[in-house]
Every structure is written in C-alpha cells, then in structure tokens.
Amino acid sequence: MKIDSIKNGIVIDHISAGNSLKLYQLLKLDELDCSVAIIKNVSSAKTGKKDIIKIDADINIDMDILGYVDPDVTINIIKDGKVFEKAKIDLPETLRNVIFCKNPRCITSVENEIEHIFKLSDRTNRVYRCVYCETKAN
Amino acid sequence: MRSLINITDLSVEEIEELISVANDIIANPEKYREKCRYKKLAALFFEPSTRTRLSFEAAMLELGGSVLGFSEAQSSSAAKGESVADTAKTVSCYADIIAMRHPKEGAPMVAMMNASIPVINAGDGGHNHPTQTLTDLLTISREKGSLNNFTIGFCGDLKFGRTVHSLITALSRYENIKIYLISPEELKLPSYVKNDVLKKNNIEYIQTTNLEEAIPNLDILYMTRVQRERFFNEEDYLRLKDRYILTPEKLIGAKEDLCIMHPLPRVNEISPSIDNDKRACYFKQVLNGKFIRMALILKLLEVE
Structure with a gap:
C-alpha cells in the first residue's frame, strides 16, 4: 500500500x-x-x-x-x-471539553454552558475526575 | 479571596485556627458582636434546609452583619432559568459573602468560578458539605480533646451521605484514626472514597452491616439519615430507611464516654429516648455549627 x-x-x-x-x-x-x-x-x-x-x-x-x-x-x-x-506527549493535567461528565447529579448535567473540566487525579492508573462532582471519567 | 468548596481547601493548620477562633467565640461572645457590622451574607439555598441556613444566618447576625437571600429555588431566578454562574455574578453586586446550597453536585464551585466574593459550599447534592465537617471536627475536638487517636463508626447511608464523605476525608489527615463503616450493602461507602482517601492514607477501616457488634469498639458513633431526596426510586428508599435505629438497648455495651453524633435532621435513626443520655452530642453539634460558621465567615472576610 x-x-x-x-x-x-x-x-x-x-x-x-x-x-x-x-x-x-x-x-x-x-x-x-x-x-x-x-x-x-x-x-x-x-x-x-x-x-x-x-x-x-x-x-x-x-x-x-x-x-x-x-x-x-x-x-x-x-x-x-x-x-x-x-x-x-504526556498525560495532560487538565482536560477542557474533551470528555463529558455523565453523572446525572452533576451541575454540568443541567447547565449546558458550563465547561466540562476534568483533572488528572491518579497518574499511574490514568484516572481523571470531574472538577465539579469528582466523578471518574469512563 | 478565599472560598470554601471542599474541606480539603483548608489545611490542617487552618482548621486548627478555625477551631481555636470558635472556642474563643464560645468563651467570649461579646468580643465578636460587631465584627461584621455593615457586612452582608447572601444565603442562596436552592434546596430546602432548616439547620444549615438558620445556622449561617444566626452566625452572621451574631457577628453584627446582615443576611439576604432565598430558601428555595422556586423563589429565585433559577425558576426562570437563570444559571448558577449568572446568579453568582449578580449576587456579588449585593453581598460580601455567599453561602450556597444546591441539589446539583459542583454548583457552588461554578458559583466560586464566577463570583467576585467568597463562596461557601453549604451542601451540594450528595457530594460535599464542608461546614458540617467543620462542625463535626469542632464537636469531636471539644468532646474528645483532640482530633487524633480514636475509633469512629459511621452508620446508615454512607453512599449518598455527603457529611460522611467530607468527614472521612478530613479525618484522613489526622493520626491513629480507626473507622467502622456500618451500612446496608446498597448504601456502602463509594469506592472512590475508599480508594482515594482510606486506602491512599493507610487508614484502618472495617466494613460491616452489624451496628450492635460495632458499638462496643467505638469512641464516636456518627449516625446518618437515609435521605429520600437522594433516591430515584421510592421503593428502595422505603426498604432501607429504617434499617438502623439507635435505641437505649443497643447502647448497653457501649463505652461510657461514647460520643453520639448526627448531622440532623433525624427521622427514625436515633430514638428520642436517647436525647437525655449524656453521650448524645447531636444538639451540641448544632450549636457548634453556628460558632464554627462564625469563625469561617471571619476568616473568609479577612476580619481581624
């Protein structure tokens, strides 16, 4: 090819x-x-x-x-x-509007204009959590 | 400008300082009566609350300040569809500090990101309730003389119980704390709290469904209510709500200096016949809540 x-x-x-x-x-x-x-x-x-x-x-x-x-x-x-x-490339510390919080209790679930922000909480296991509700990204 | 969204926003030293100021307020209330004169607290309660809202209002009034706000979303612009961000910007024009309760997790953080005045999280859904945690820490400190070296049992709804999550997180920074987690299977502590707080900080913990067996080992028993508003399904709530009821019989094997706490309001989980037991500390907690909120308002408003 x-x-x-x-x-x-x-x-x-x-x-x-x-x-x-x-x-x-x-x-x-x-x-x-x-x-x-x-x-x-x-x-x-x-x-x-x-x-x-x-x-x-x-x-x-x-x-x-x-x-x-x-x-x-x-x-x-x-x-x-x-x-x-x-x-x-390295794991980013912060993700803005890359992934979206799926927790129905999170404020982002009802207010559409809020940026979806996730922070790296565990580098070894590559875990990101929503900064608002701390729910783990899937 | 500082805000308080999560209990971990405060260092151990800052918590000690707040406890120290609260103890001074208790000992010398007259010293503080004019400290917040001409200052205004906006109590923005998007969800019903008696204790927390009145506690904040009483705290500000006892500091000589004033209070404005609303006590349910229906009486605010939120009913017209206003965003939390816009509410925070607007209220910043009227008040000096915001105390916000909201049913959605993270709403006070959104307010903090948009307000130009300090924001205090007065409870966001099942997530965090840092001023209740400060209340609990002041109560433990006053009843036990220290925030180190004790065994505490949390009983009831450990899944949605925000006071439990916040207090466990706060206690993870102190020494020689042992924790009993007493709950039905369906309301166990979320794994993120277990992994990120308990395991990460090597806190010894035991999970059980049996309250009676745990009681003799405890220095502090922290009861919680199964909260109807956290369930999407009414059947689940009805099945679980009366799982644990603390009665005088269950206290037979308990330590003489056990400290029984509850963030209140209670429904059935503590029998009123325990209220006169000297080990019942939940109404002292209510009073302590006002004093620690006074200390917090002074700190965030940078009032000397």
Missing part, C-alpha cells in the same frame, strides 16, 4: 492499534479540507502493531486530546518534506 509522503504537515506516529479513529473524531480531523490518511495496523518492532495518522497541513493539534487518548504517541512536524521537530 502506498501513501504519498507529505511536504508540510503532521504525522502522528506510534498510536496504539485501534485508537486512530477515536483520535480522528476527537481531533475533528473530518473538518479539515486537506488530505488526511489513517493507516491502521502498521507493523511495529516495539508494539507489534500501531496506527499512524498523516495530516497534509500544518495545523494546531490539541495535545491534551492526544495525551488523554494515547500518551505514547509521537508527533512529527514535517517541513519541506523533512522531519522538522519530534515531540513526545
């Missing part, structure tokens, strides 16, 4: 196999006009299989979403056909 290399854009590499579609949706890549390639189940020496997303435009990526969904991904910024910068 051949997918053209990109000239100026972003390659999200080392995505855990199966996570690329979730990232595609959360990062709202469907709203872009440029070419976006999702490559699933690529062989990986480290993990066996991985997904890759290639975006043929230099856009701002929400690192918090990336960090929340898959903190092991790497970001390659491509300029003039070459890797200009590589970045590792």
Whole structure:
C-alpha cells in the first residue's frame, strides 16, 4: 500500500492499534479540507502493531486530546518534506471539553454552558475526575 | 479571596485556627458582636434546609452583619432559568459573602468560578458539605480533646451521605484514626472514597452491616439519615430507611464516654429516648455549627 509522503504537515506516529479513529473524531480531523490518511495496523518492532495518522497541513493539534487518548504517541512536524521537530506527549493535567461528565447529579448535567473540566487525579492508573462532582471519567 | 468548596481547601493548620477562633467565640461572645457590622451574607439555598441556613444566618447576625437571600429555588431566578454562574455574578453586586446550597453536585464551585466574593459550599447534592465537617471536627475536638487517636463508626447511608464523605476525608489527615463503616450493602461507602482517601492514607477501616457488634469498639458513633431526596426510586428508599435505629438497648455495651453524633435532621435513626443520655452530642453539634460558621465567615472576610 502506498501513501504519498507529505511536504508540510503532521504525522502522528506510534498510536496504539485501534485508537486512530477515536483520535480522528476527537481531533475533528473530518473538518479539515486537506488530505488526511489513517493507516491502521502498521507493523511495529516495539508494539507489534500501531496506527499512524498523516495530516497534509500544518495545523494546531490539541495535545491534551492526544495525551488523554494515547500518551505514547509521537508527533512529527514535517517541513519541506523533512522531519522538522519530534515531540513526545504526556498525560495532560487538565482536560477542557474533551470528555463529558455523565453523572446525572452533576451541575454540568443541567447547565449546558458550563465547561466540562476534568483533572488528572491518579497518574499511574490514568484516572481523571470531574472538577465539579469528582466523578471518574469512563 | 478565599472560598470554601471542599474541606480539603483548608489545611490542617487552618482548621486548627478555625477551631481555636470558635472556642474563643464560645468563651467570649461579646468580643465578636460587631465584627461584621455593615457586612452582608447572601444565603442562596436552592434546596430546602432548616439547620444549615438558620445556622449561617444566626452566625452572621451574631457577628453584627446582615443576611439576604432565598430558601428555595422556586423563589429565585433559577425558576426562570437563570444559571448558577449568572446568579453568582449578580449576587456579588449585593453581598460580601455567599453561602450556597444546591441539589446539583459542583454548583457552588461554578458559583466560586464566577463570583467576585467568597463562596461557601453549604451542601451540594450528595457530594460535599464542608461546614458540617467543620462542625463535626469542632464537636469531636471539644468532646474528645483532640482530633487524633480514636475509633469512629459511621452508620446508615454512607453512599449518598455527603457529611460522611467530607468527614472521612478530613479525618484522613489526622493520626491513629480507626473507622467502622456500618451500612446496608446498597448504601456502602463509594469506592472512590475508599480508594482515594482510606486506602491512599493507610487508614484502618472495617466494613460491616452489624451496628450492635460495632458499638462496643467505638469512641464516636456518627449516625446518618437515609435521605429520600437522594433516591430515584421510592421503593428502595422505603426498604432501607429504617434499617438502623439507635435505641437505649443497643447502647448497653457501649463505652461510657461514647460520643453520639448526627448531622440532623433525624427521622427514625436515633430514638428520642436517647436525647437525655449524656453521650448524645447531636444538639451540641448544632450549636457548634453556628460558632464554627462564625469563625469561617471571619476568616473568609479577612476580619481581624
């Protein structure tokens, strides 16, 4: 399978196999006009299989979403056909409107304009809790 | 500007300071009669409450201040669909400090994020009730002489009982506390409190459904009401509401210096025949609640 290399854009590499579609949706890549390639189940020496997303435009990526969904991904910024910068992602401390509180007793369940904010409460187990009601994110 | 949303917003030292001021208010009430003159407390109660609202109002009045507000959502702009954020911004123009009770969890935090004056969480659904916790800590401190070295049993609704969650969280910062969790299976302490508070802080705890067996081991017995308003299903409430009723017979094996507490209001869970027992501390708790709220208002308004 051949997918053209990109000239100026972003390659999200080392995505855990199966996570690329979730990232595609959360990062709202469907709203872009440029070419976006999702490559699933690529062989990986480290993990066996991985997904890759290639975006043929230099856009701002929400690192918090990336960090929340898959903190092991790497970001390659491509300029003039070459890797200009590589970045590792970490678990974000705060998530704003990335995930939504499902607790029917939470104030966010009745007031739509409130930002859904989650804080990292347990780094080891990657647990996020709603700042308003402390309910764990699913 | 400080607010109080969760009991952990206060350090152990700050709690000690509040207890110390409350004890001074009890000893020298005349010293405090004019401390909040010309200051106004907005009591925003979106959910019915007698004790907490009157306690806040009495606290502010005894400090020489004034009180405004409402006691149910239907008499506020919330009935017209106003958001908590807008209410907080509006009330900030009229008052110096807000005490808010709301049926939805996290509402006082939303108010804090939008108000320009201090906000006190006076209870948000089944979530937190930090001023009740301060009341409980003052009561334990006065009755037991310390906030360390005792065994406390929580009995009743440990699932939705916000006073229980807040007090357990507060006690996790003190030394040599042992906890009995006495509840029906359906109303057990939520796992997040067990994992994030008890286990994380290596607090010794025992879960049981048997009140009688636990009583002889306790220095403090904290009874709670099964709250009808927390149930989506009336049948579940009716099945569980009278599961634990404290009677004089059940106290036969209890320690002589047991301290019986209850955040009130009670329904059936403590027999009125216990009210005259010297171990009954729940009405002292009510009084302590006013004094600790006075201390808190002074602290948040930065009144010397």
